[in-house]
Amino acid sequence: MTQAGKYSELDYSRPAVTVDLVIFTLLDNKLSLLLIRRKAAPFRDRWALPGGFVRVGDSVKDQGEDLDQAAIRELREETNLQGQSLFLEQLYTFGKAHRDPRMRVVTVAYYALIRPDLAGNVHAGSDAADAGWFELQKLGHLPLAFDHQDIVDLALKRIRGKIDYTPIAFELVPETFTITELRNAYEIIKGQSYDRGNFRRRFNRMMADGIIEDCAGKRATASKPAQLYRFVRDLPR
Amino acid sequence: MTQAGKYSELDYSRPAVTVDLVIFTLLDNKLSLLLIRRKAAPFRDRWALPGGFVRVGDSVKDQGEDLDQAAIRELREETNLQGQSLFLEQLYTFGKAHRDPRMRVVTVAYYALIRPDLAGNVHAGSDAADAGWFELQKLGHLPLAFDHQDIVDLALKRIRGKIDYTPIAFELVPETFTITELRNAYEIIKGQSYDRGNFRRRFNRMMADGIIEDCAGKRATASKPAQLYRFVRDLPR
């Protein structure tokens, strides 16, 4: 049987489709993610990834919302961030049978990166008993609902890989940042330390490429103030 | 509304969920992919990616097959390869509203790589009017059904990226291969040429790492025969 075949809408039972979000931020120089506490069975009172059903229209004319729309809707709801442009990408689709004991649920997982200066707006959603940021390091002792630990593991693997060849680190520092702040973001995500001098060289190459530009002002520190820079989002082609 | 919320199975209408496959092989030194011709509307007689519905059980005890199972089932059906171990990975999930005019369909796309010596077993599936390999280069003039061109584009982008840091090229050469054959695979996928000498160095490093091992026998060519090698699948850790 292939998709090319004839089928009616009733020939096959359908799975429920949800989106789940792995929302990262840097809190107190720790990689953290947003979890909500479940109010209902199964896994009642367990911590889980925020997410929800994809809205599917019930007619040919209205087929509902796109997957990406569903994800960003959930993201804005959970983080209480409405206007800002947010970093959100599809991660992977988890669809093993029995991953939800009640019924067949296929979930399209997304991951998001929230700048630390915006992470303060989290509120418990209407269906969540509670919500909050959790350090990834301390998650080991906290059993998550469903297969959400697998989703978190994959998301971490993804951003660790992607940070080497895409500019996602800029999504985890303020609008204007110092070299040290950016290096901290790299170190936290990768879980390793980078030589200050060598990182500076890398930074300078990015400036030469136009990815980063100088910025008026300095960041006050305990000693010598540091130059501020800005990420150039719209690179001229 | 979040997943943590209370919901009954009937509260929400559900999308149909399918898997679609981008099946690559090397044919006559050209990157090719498997397409089937649709027998039914919509897009009747158009070429499309092979795929099909995910089997979803209708009870709590039987929730049906895993997504990956559905994908490999389709792959084996379409390629007529039953025993062999095949390379298959999830690509991306396409779920825009109205991507199928009849109803809401979310498709989980996978991509597969078939060794050229196994590519001959393709047969037209029961629901397909026809099936065959198409050179990717010549696809430009062939309009595909649904959003399948987007899926193909993304799959190509994925393997082009992945070939640089994973050993997927070995999935597109015979069990034993020469350096030149492997280099050809790289060149075809990346769409660029590699210096013979430099590629050999890279090859030698892979041998030093134990990824590739020497193999008895030579491949006859128009002139000097070439050494054969084998990909070491199970690297000792």
Added chain:
DNA sequence: AGAATAGTGTCTATCAGACACTATGCA
């Protein structure tokens, strides 16, 4: 012998890792 392909060696530019050194502002 000549063609064709396999196989080797070398020079250079780039970049990362390691590490030492200088400069500047704050307490």
Added chain:
DNA sequence: TGCATAGTGTCTGATAGACACTATTCT
């Protein structure tokens, strides 16, 4: 003045690109 952090310079090893050269087999 001393400390902490910003900022700079240098050496080395690994790797990629360009390219020249040698070796072997077939016709």
